[in-house]
Amino acid sequence: MTTDTMIMEVKDFSFTYAGASSPSLKKINLPIEKNKITALIGPSGCGKSTLLRSMNRIHDLYPGNHYEGEIRLYDGDGKGGNILEIKKENDFIKLRQDVGMIFQKPTPFPMSIYDNVAYGLKLAGIKDKSEIQGRVEKALQDAAIWGETKDRLKESAMGLSGGQQQRLCIARAVALKPDVLLFDEPTSALDPISTGAIEELIAELKKDVSIVIVTHNMQQASRLSNYTAFMYLGDLIEYGKTDKIFLNPSVKLTEDYITGRFG
Amino acid sequence: MTTDTMIMEVKDFSFTYAGASSPSLKKINLPIEKNKITALIGPSGCGKSTLLRSMNRIHDLYPGNHYEGEIRLYDGDGKGGNILEIKKENDFIKLRQDVGMIFQKPTPFPMSIYDNVAYGLKLAGIKDKSEIQGRVEKALQDAAIWGETKDRLKESAMGLSGGQQQRLCIARAVALKPDVLLFDEPTSALDPISTGAIEELIAELKKDVSIVIVTHNMQQASRLSNYTAFMYLGDLIEYGKTDKIFLNPSVKLTEDYITGRFG
Amino acid sequence: MGGTLFKNFSFFSATLSFFILVGIFAVLFNYAQEALQEFGINFLYGETWEVDEEDEGGIFGGWIPIVGTLLSTLIAMVIAIPLAMGIAIFLTEIAHEKLVKPVSIAIELLAAIPSIIYGMWGLFYFAPIVQSTVGGDGVGLLTAGIVLAIMIIPFMAAITRDAMNTVPPVLKESAYAMGATTFEVVKDVVMPYAKGGIIGSIILALGRALGETMAVAFLIGSVMSIPSRITDPTTSIPVLLANNFAEAQDLEISAMYYLALILFVVSFALISLAKFYFFRKTV
Amino acid sequence: YAEELKGRGASFPAPVYKVWTSEYYKATGVKVNYTPTGSGDGVKSITKRMVDFAGTDTPLKQKGLKKEKLHMFPTVIGSVVLAYNLDGIKDGELKLSRKAVAGIFNGTITHWDDPAIAEHNAGLTLPHEPITVAVRADKSGTTFNFTYFLNQIDEQIKVSKKPTWKANKVIAGKSNSGVSANIQQIKNSIGYIEYSYKMTLGLSAAQVENKEGKFINPTLESFQDAAKYATWSPDNDFYAVIGDPAGATSYPIVAATFLLLPEEKQATNKLVTKFMEWVYTHGDAAAVELGYVPLPEETKDQIRAYWEAKRIR
Amino acid sequence: MNRLFLNKAILMLSTLSAVIGLGFLLWILITLSYKGIMSLHWSTFTNDLVEGGIRNLLVGQFTMALMASAIAVPIGMLAGIYLREYSNNGKLAAVMRNLSDVMMSAPSIVIGVFVFALLVDPFGGYNGWAGIVALAIMMIPIIISTTDNMLSLVPQELREAGMALGGSKHKIILQIVVKAAKVGITTGVLLSFARIIGETAPLLFTSANNQFFTMDLTEQFPSLTVSIYNLATYPDEASRELAWAASFVLTMVVLLINLVGRFITRSKK
Numbered sequence A, B: 001m002t003t004d005t006m007i008m009e010v011k012d013f014s015f016t017y018a019g020a021s022s023p024s025l026k027k028i029n030l031p032i033e034k035n036k037i038t039a040l041i042g043p044s045g046c047g048k049s050t051l052l053r054s055m056n057r058i059h060d061l062y063p064g065n066h067y068e069g070e071i072r073l074y075d076g077d078g079k080g081g082n083i084l085e086i087k088k089e090n091d092f093i094k095l096r097q098d099v100g101m102i103f104q105k106p107t108p109f110p111m112s113i114y115d116n117v118a119y120g121l122k123l124a125g126i127k128d129k130s131e132i133q134g135r136v137e138k139a140l141q142d143a144a145i146w147g148e149t150k151d152r153l154k155e156s157a158m159g160l161s162g163g164q165q166q167r168l169c170i171a172r173a174v175a176l177k178p179d180v181l182l183f184d185e186p187t188s189a190l191d192p193i194s195t196g197a198i199e200e201l202i203a204e205l206k207k208d209v210s211i212v213i214v215t216h217n218m219q220q221a222s223r224l225s226n227y228t229a230f231m232y233l234g235d236l237i238e239y240g241k242t243d244k245i246f247l248n249p250s251v252k253l254t255e256d257y258i259t260g261r262f263g
Numbered sequence C: 001m002g003g004t005l006f007k008n009f010s011f012f013s014a015t016l017s018f019f020i021l022v023g024i025f026a027v028l029f030n031y032a033q034e035a036l037q038e039f040g041i042n043f044l045y046g047e048t049w050e051v052d053e054e055d056e057g058g059i060f061g062g063w064i065p066i067v068g069t070l071l072s073t074l075i076a077m078v079i080a081i082p083l084a085m086g087i088a089i090f091l092t093e094i095a096h097e098k099l100v101k102p103v104s105i106a107i108e109l110l111a112a113i114p115s116i117i118y119g120m121w122g123l124f125y126f127a128p129i130v131q132s133t134v135g136g137d138g139v140g141l142l143t144a145g146i147v148l149a150i151m152i153i154p155f156m157a158a159i160t161r162d163a164m165n166t167v168p169p170v171l172k173e174s175a176y177a178m179g180a181t182t183f184e185v186v187k188d189v190v191m192p193y194a195k196g197g198i199i200g201s202i203i204l205a206l207g208r209a210l211g212e213t214m215a216v217a218f219l220i221g222s223v224m225s226i227p228s229r230i231t232d233p234t235t236s237i238p239v240l241l242a243n244n245f246a247e248a249q250d251l252e253i254s255a256m257y258y259l260a261l262i263l264f265v266v267s268f269a270l271i272s273l274a275k276f277y278f279f280r281k282t283v
Numbered sequence D: 001y002a003e004e005l006k007g008r009g010a011s012f013p014a015p016v017y018k019v020w021t022s023e024y025y026k027a028t029g030v031k032v033n034y035t036p037t038g039s040g041d042g043v044k045s046i047t048k049r050m051v052d053f054a055g056t057d058t059p060l061k062q063k064g065l066k067k068e069k070l071h072m073f074p075t076v077i078g079s080v081v082l083a084y085n086l087d088g089i090k091d092g093e094l095k096l097s098r099k100a101v102a103g104i105f106n107g108t109i110t111h112w113d114d115p116a117i118a119e120h121n122a123g124l125t126l127p128h129e130p131i132t133v134a135v136r137a138d139k140s141g142t143t144f145n146f147t148y149f150l151n152q153i154d155e156q157i158k159v160s161k162k163p164t165w166k167a168n169k170v171i172a173g174k175s176n177s178g179v180s181a182n183i184q185q186i187k188n189s190i191g192y193i194e195y196s197y198k199m200t201l202g203l204s205a206a207q208v209e210n211k212e213g214k215f216i217n218p219t220l221e222s223f224q225d226a227a228k229y230a231t232w233s234p235d236n237d238f239y240a241v242i243g244d245p246a247g248a249t250s251y252p253i254v255a256a257t258f259l260l261l262p263e264e265k266q267a268t269n270k271l272v273t274k275f276m277e278w279v280y281t282h283g284d285a286a287a288v289e290l291g292y293v294p295l296p297e298e299t300k301d302q303i304r305a306y307w308e309a310k311r312i313r
Numbered sequence E: 001m002n003r004l005f006l007n008k009a010i011l012m013l014s015t016l017s018a019v020i021g022l023g024f025l026l027w028i029l030i031t032l033s034y035k036g037i038m039s040l041h042w043s044t045f046t047n048d049l050v051e052g053g054i055r056n057l058l059v060g061q062f063t064m065a066l067m068a069s070a071i072a073v074p075i076g077m078l079a080g081i082y083l084r085e086y087s088n089n090g091k092l093a094a095v096m097r098n099l100s101d102v103m104m105s106a107p108s109i110v111i112g113v114f115v116f117a118l119l120v121d122p123f124g125g126y127n128g129w130a131g132i133v134a135l136a137i138m139m140i141p142i143i144i145s146t147t148d149n150m151l152s153l154v155p156q157e158l159r160e161a162g163m164a165l166g167g168s169k170h171k172i173i174l175q176i177v178v179k180a181a182k183v184g185i186t187t188g189v190l191l192s193f194a195r196i197i198g199e200t201a202p203l204l205f206t207s208a209n210n211q212f213f214t215m216d217l218t219e220q221f222p223s224l225t226v227s228i229y230n231l232a233t234y235p236d237e238a239s240r241e242l243a244w245a246a247s248f249v250l251t252m253v254v255l256l257i258n259l260v261g262r263f264i265t266r267s268k269k
């Protein structure tokens, strides 16, 4: 693991929610490998979402949270800025365009399918109509939802099924050509078939972007990811290649969790 | 499996929600063995809760649902009435005292800890103060929560932690000396330690009552139950001894589900 | 930057409520000065309201309209509370699903009818009935109270129903699962759980009844006298204001502002109390 | 710019003002918006200069007019009747002596079968029911004129636009119409209202004993007879309370109603006098029909001269 | 059994309350419709009050209610947006929210008195503007609370999703959040409009009344409600009939707006 295989790096990172008396994350150290899928697992409330949401600083929507440590986002040359130092609105916008996010529940905007994808591009300052159109199409294709939507681009995105909405949200994020995509339990609200489609899509996407995924489904983590991090009560207990973690964990707690002894 | 080992028996049971076009349960056949734990498993929406809630006809709080078939509740002599034929309020009250229920989220009543347990006894017509007191104590002990609550019986039950509240609800049900207890995902909202405590408690309780438990946690089902029923889309796919279902299921669908291939 | 400007505008708008409230208080207080200095706190229990037509002064006391306001409100509440609770229980626990919607809509429509309509209807159709059954002159305290009750019942019932609907279904189910009857579930689980909301709804309705003008103006009789029987006419603060504010001058109008101030402060205090209950519930 | 004149005040002449303004609007297109809110409100509105003119049934003394810088002149004469709601007793059947009227309104007579009432109503069966006295909730010129009459009989009753009534059972209504409505609704009630309200509503009204001890029915003739005794003079802005006049055929409770104009509003004043000029020449018939007594021609001429003098014509 | 009987009795009483409530609704609506329709003529709508109609009153009432909305809706919505989106739900927001709720329950007659002191007394006359301001003061807190409530129903994830795409806060609020709450806010605006269009007390000492047709807001301004108040106490049949006709029209307008509001919410959900 050298710097140039990493896209992000979490260093001695602690996080305390506004008003909370104790930190929800304690001195986390975690590399995010480029063009790989990293899974975050752990029992409910262990801090998976908190960590994920630190990576594009979506926490900053709510004031008063407290960060410590570093989260570096590396560019092509292996140089990395600490995203925790970002202060200006413009830099936030840039960060979020570089590090996209997909939520547990699909979040289509109340507008047409086309506009949902175009919206991010417009926010990014792209004005050229034909460029937008091209990138919307491309993104919908990349998100494997072009076939189902090409004849109804002008219709409201609310009319899509849950699984389609989730793929639309992925398309929306992909359109911005991010470096990293963060997924927070992206399939837990979906049926088995949609789940399969999204899993396939995520596997496909890693060609272009690096992926971090939070999941409760052990099978999903083992099927999908290259690296797995196990968290417990705000600590990162164990991190490593997925095979290693699942077949031969070094820590007893990890084993207990994976074998379903709790959680 | 003969009648006298059974406490309940579901026969060709179908259930359609008011206003729904198709049944949510289709011709279910399932025995509930006396002093054993029966687990209901299956993916979300397969009808586990619907079946469980038929067993004490709590569905009848909402009008217009449609039952078919039989659900028999056997008494000591192996004679069984069909609970689906109950019409009179008195009989409903009796049924619900015989077949208790614990929900996913703890549901303490807005009164003191003591009154929470005493409430059911008062409803059951017990007037004698000392008898009530004795049975409340006994129930709290049986539910393994006496130690934590004995000094604060007069305080509001809302002040207890989630796990304690859940045990209080179990105590409340146990106090009525029911024949059957129905649990709908009783630990899915709880932390690992509370989960452990409740599991232990359930295992203990089967000495006195028969238990049906719905769970999403395969490990819990395999650890805890004697019999397991796997449901899918309103059908009961497979029923048998828990070991058999988990180690050597006869149906491919059961295997796929148990190994986490879907759901 | 558009964002900052937008935020500032929003902030300014949000503070407006505060300024209006302070403004109302300050203006009423200021205009009431003359009467405040003349009568002070004695105003509250003075029973005379007499203009001295020679020297622009007079003797003014708010006791009669204050008592009239309180009594008409009291009658309204005594009638409205049980009925509104009954309706809320009917809607949340008894009514068949198919009935809930239309009945709720009907109740809410009743709440939407302008109060002046209640006044007119009350005067021409309800007052004669009161007169022929209970006696008195038709218009008076009782009639005003009843019509006021009819007016606030839908409002109270709607909020109480909403509060009762916040009770999680599982909580009710678990009470039923212990063998409780519907009434026992309502009494032991629903009411205690929704207590904050229910008390809040009562206080809000109380505030409404206190400040209601039009329905009462037609019906209370508008007489400056303490009623000795429940059917007797009297007056209330809003009615006195509606009838005589426009024509009053000098010390008398100052006394009117004083009355308005009293009404405002009382309703402010009541609503704050209601908010306190709601607030404790929701936090 | 559509001309519009704003006025508020006395409800006593409201019925006739309503006809006049609406006919004037049809004839000339000029809007005269008169809101009958009561004389009290009228006087206040004009002193605060919230309106172009005000109506009042209580004439202002010269001192008051000077202080508030107002002109004043009468428009029409009306009368106050005692309307009642008694089962089986028809219009004009009830006779009320001066003593009885005062007694009812000062609270010494509380029941209909009181000897003071019964002695002059031998043929009527008066119920043993409490009397509900219908009065005004607002300040009113009608009340002023009625209490002026009562004061002639019983000095204890003060002349006031809004007295504190001592009667036992009182019910108050806003403006003449409110009082009329109350009388209509409430059995065994009696109240004082302007004659035209009695007419249009078909209420029953009592014969009232006049200064010379005669019981007089409220009729146009008896009003006209009473009006003859009024004396007007432009020198005191026509200040006159004409109640309780002499004459054996005079109905005792009559009153003139006045307009108040703000001295400084020359332009609108001219529009008002133009309207009044139209009224004096075209409005008499409507007034008579509603039961008012038009001003005598010589009084009208005096008023015209008064306008000239004040340069508001 | 005793408790079963008690249960039955209470349930019967509850049902009875509902029947009583609905009975009064029916009684009021039926007498109102009967008297109203009997008293309505075509000319009622084409004549002004001075000629025995309600044309100017309807126009006046709507004019004032619409103008009041034009003031109250933007202010109320901005305030609601501030409370829900910018205030971070802190202490200050809680205070503002409570104040706005208190204002919502302020007696309408007191608001009338306040506006009289503010806009009538110093300017020497009752006028339409004063009526508009009084109605707007009544409306603002209602709009604040509906906006606030409707925005709170917009899932937090939607804001986060907008943020995660790189939107700035005000853009997300205006382009996504408000849009998502559009139906609810529209309904709220309609319902509050229905509420103020039926108000009498705040208009009594502000806009007063006018028999004639006018659009001059510096003058006394015609309104249905104040006219009903005046007409209803008139003893003559014609005035009372006009009052019934006006009441009927007013009630229908209010109920219609309410039903439309409900219909919008239902058809959109």
Ligand SMILES: Nc1ncnc2c1ncn2[C@@H]1O[C@H](COP(=O)(O)OP(=O)(O)OP(=O)(O)O)[C@@H](O)[C@H]1O
Pocket: A017, A018, A020, A024, A042, A043, A044, A045, A046, A047, A048, A049, A050, A051
């Ligand atoms: N907004 C918040 N304010 C304060 N504490 C919070 C907040 N959100 C989460 N927490 C706390 O932070 C800890 C970590 O929460 P987090 O949501 O990251 O867990 P998680 O691992 O994602 O759980 P889950 O699997 O249930 O989604 C928990 O103890 C939680 O109670």
Ligand SMILES: Nc1ncnc2c1ncn2[C@@H]1O[C@H](COP(=O)(O)OP(=O)(O)OP(=O)(O)O)[C@@H](O)[C@H]1O
Pocket: B017, B018, B020, B024, B042, B043, B044, B045, B046, B047, B048, B049, B050, B051
């Ligand atoms: N009140 C209801 N009315 C109509 N349909 C319902 C209702 N409740 C549940 N259903 C439907 O019945 C089916 C079975 O639901 P049920 O809640 O029993 O599933 P479950 O197995 O308990 O799922 P979960 O694991 O999510 O709790 C589902 O398709 C559900 O949509």
Ligand SMILES: [Mg+2]
Pocket: A048, A049, A050, A184
């Ligand atoms: Mg999470």
Ligand SMILES: [Mg+2]
Pocket: B048, B049, B050, B184
């Ligand atoms: Mg379930």
